[in-house]
Amino acid sequence: MKTRIAPSPTGDPHVGTAYQALYNYVFAKQRSGAFIVRIEDTDRARFNPESQTRILEMLEWLGLQPDESPVVGGPSAPYIQTERAALHQGYAKALLESGAAYRAFDTAAELEERRKASEAAKSSYRGYDRRDRDLPQFESEARAAAGEPFVVRLKAPLEGSVIVKDVLRGDVVFQASELDDKVLLKADGLPTYHLAAMCDDHDMGVTHVIRAEEWLTSTPIHVLILEALGWELPQFIHTPLLRNADKSKLSKRKSNTSVDSYRELGIAPEALLNYLGMMAFSMPANPDGSSREVFSVADLIGAFTWERVGLTGPVFDLEKLKWLNGKYIREVFTLEEVVTRAVPFLERAGFDVTDTAYVSSVVDVLRPRFDVFSDLPEKVRYFFEGVQLEEKARAKLEEGKELLIELLPYLEQLAQDVEEFDRIDVVTVPNRVIPMSTKLINGWTHQFLEDAIIRFANEKEVKLGAVMQPLRAAVTGRLETPGMYEVLLILGRERALERLRGAVMT
RNA sequence: GGCCCCAUCGUCUAGCGGUCUAGGACAUCGCCCUCUCAAGGCGGGGACACGGGUUCAAGUCCCGUUGGGGUCACCA
Numbered sequence: 001m002k003t004r005i006a007p008s009p010t011g012d013p014h015v016g017t018a019y020q021a022l023y024n025y026v027f028a029k030q031r032s033g034a035f036i037v038r039i040e041d042t043d044r045a046r047f048n049p050e051s052q053t054r055i056l057e058m059l060e061w062l063g064l065q066p067d068e069s070p071v072v073g074g075p076s077a078p079y080i081q082t083e084r085a086a087l088h089q090g091y092a093k094a095l096l097e098s099g100a101a102y103r104a105f106d107t108a109a110e111l112e113e114r115r116k117a118s119e120a121a122k123s124s125y126r127g128y129d130r131r132d133r134d135l136p137q138f139e140s141e142a143r144a145a146a147g148e149p150f151v152v153r154l155k156a157p158l159e160g161s162v163i164v165k166d167v168l169r170g171d172v173v174f175q176a177s178e179l180d181d182k183v184l185l186k187a188d189g190l191p192t193y194h195l196a197a198m199c200d201d202h203d204m205g206v207t208h209v210i211r212a213e214e215w216l217t218s219t220p221i222h223v224l225i226l227e228a229l230g231w232e233l234p235q236f237i238h239t240p241l242l243r244n245a246d247k248s249k250l251s252k253r254k255s256n257t258s259v260d261s262y263r264e265l266g267i268a269p270e271a272l273l274n275y276l277g278m279m280a281f282s283m284p285a286n287p288d289g290s291s292r293e294v295f296s297v298a299d300l301i302g303a304f305t306w307e308r309v310g311l312t313g314p315v316f317d318l319e320k321l322k323w324l325n326g327k328y329i330r331e332v333f334t335l336e337e338v339v340t341r342a343v344p345f346l347e348r349a350g351f352d353v354t355d356t357a358y359v360s361s362v363v364d365v366l367r368p369r370f371d372v373f374s375d376l377p378e379k380v381r382y383f384f385e386g387v388q389l390e391e392k393a394r395a396k397l398e399e400g401k402e403l404l405i406e407l408l409p410y411l412e413q414l415a416q417d418v419e420e421f422d423r424i425d426v427v428t429v430p431n432r433v434i435p436m437s438t439k440l441i442n443g444w445t446h447q448f449l450e451d452a453i454i455r456f457a458n459e460k461e462v463k464l465g466a467v468m469q470p471l472r473a474a475v476t477g478r479l480e481t482p483g484m485y486e487v488l489l490i491l492g493r494e495r496a497l498e499r500l501r502g503a504v505m506t
Numbered sequence: 507g508g509c510c511c512c513a514u515c516g517u518c519u520a521g522c523g524g525u526c527u528a529g530g531a532c533a534u535c536g537c538c539c540u541c542u543c544a545a546g547g548c549g550g551g552g553a554c555a556c557g558g559g560u561u562c563a564a565g566u567c568c569c570g571u572u573g574g575g576g577u578c579a580c581c582a
């Protein structure tokens with residue numbers, strides 16, 4: 001069996017394409033079939049060469065590797081539709097000869113005019129009026145031979161009905177009177193989607209056409225083409241459309257449809273795929289009845305079945321996507337994986353990331369505090385650059401300056417106090433071990449800092465917070481940061497004390 | 507407007523006639539934890555669109571209404 005996605009290179013890589021790719025990929029893999037990618041670039045007016053590479057790159061980023069595609073090739077090459085134009089023209093000719101199609105010589109202006117007239121007449125039929133359907137054979141040939149531009153149209157039946165068998169919805173019946181004679185071959189000699197997709201799917205051996213619901217109403221046309229060519233019908237599966245918050249079809253104007261934009265936001269491909277996998281499809285529940293929100297593509301391949309795919313168009317909710325991404329950062333990825341993904345964002349912010357151990361401890365301590373990588377740089381700026389006092393932090397600092405001046409010697413004393421203790425090579429913080437270079441250690445450990453600061457607060461008879469917040473402001477310039485002991489440890493004694501001195505002296 | 511598809515909390519969804527006083531997740535609210543911010547834990551509010559059937563019994567089946575969406579291009 002074989003599935004495919006057939007994206008059109010006309011713009012940014014669309015999440016809808018990623019969504020379709022996921023279904024096609026998962027279903028093909030589950031059935032040990034092939035997943036192929038074909039580029040549908042027959043619309044020369046909207047064609048965008050960059051778009052093609054970006055779509056292919058998107059799939060690579062997502063890890064949805066096609067078995068056949070323009071880049072990896074395959075037995076049915078080429079996988080770029082315009083390169084198959086001769087094939088399409090041949091099929092169009094066959095259809096013309098068998099009488100299943102005909103030439104139409106209407107100009108765009110004529111069609112437009114008649115369409116308007118039809119609308120003005122409030123006719124419910126808005127399709128082609130079939131003016132040239134019964135043009136005598138000789139006239140058709142002669143005008144074509146004389147060089148008059150024409151398109152090839154499908155001769156759809158005038159009576160009866162066409163039944164589309166959709167795996168998810170069963171039989172969908174369309175009356176012939178609702179169909180019109182769609183263009184198969186355009187005046188420029190290139191095929192329209194209807195012809196090209198059917199021919200290519202057939203020639204490439206596609207067995208399951210899994211595509212968005214918006215194609216459902218043109219499927220009878222496709223069935224007609226397939227039948228006229230004498231080909232076996234594939235299984236048609238129309239999946240619900242991803243929606244904007246207002247339930248309309250997901251669009252650029254109302255939502256972020258570009259996968260690249262999510263990538264820039266700092267959404268991990270695993271999280272995006274996981275999120276897309278819970279749109280319309282639902283993973284079987286856990287044994288305790290709770291729903292399973294976190295799963296991989298491999299899990300999907302294991303559990304996927306069309307019976308668990310709903311038919312209502314799901315609203316794409318960025319909030320939940322972000323939450324899921326945060327979940328991956330906190331619970332699914334290893335620290336190392338989080339760091340690897342974070343580094344490019346930190347570098348782009350201009351931070352020096354050469355000290356891997358340092359970067360790692362910074363990221364680690366921030367892990368429960370960001371859910372999208374692009375948010376990270378701002379949250380860790382003070383770890384890489386000097387302190388920039390925020391307004392509220394300045395006020396706190398002023399408020400506690402007296403206390404800090406007294407605290408300073410306590411902290412400076414710390415190293416001496418613990419000389420008698422053994423040297424420690426790692427700093428142990430509850431629940432994690434942060435490797436540090438030994439020169440930063442001495443008394444500068446979580447335990448000693450905590451003891452010292454609590455003792456100090458007790459002696460001064462103030463709440464811990466009265467010490468912590470001014471200290472936090474002094475050392476980070478902010479009022480919201482990870483735990484102070486962690487921050488002091490990561491910063492290291494020298495830098496922390498230096499910042500503290502600097503703050504109380506101004 | 508014609509045709510086609512769809513219909514459970516604001517959102518993603520579970521539910522395949524009785525176990526539903528409808529379950530989970532995001533969001534939201536409250537409490538706990540706590541040096542701040544998060545994370546985490548606990549708890550609250552919150553839905554079967556409506557009307558007819560069928561049936562001993564309907565969120566679950568059928569019909570209609572309403573609502574939403576899609577589609578009617580020499581775009582895909």
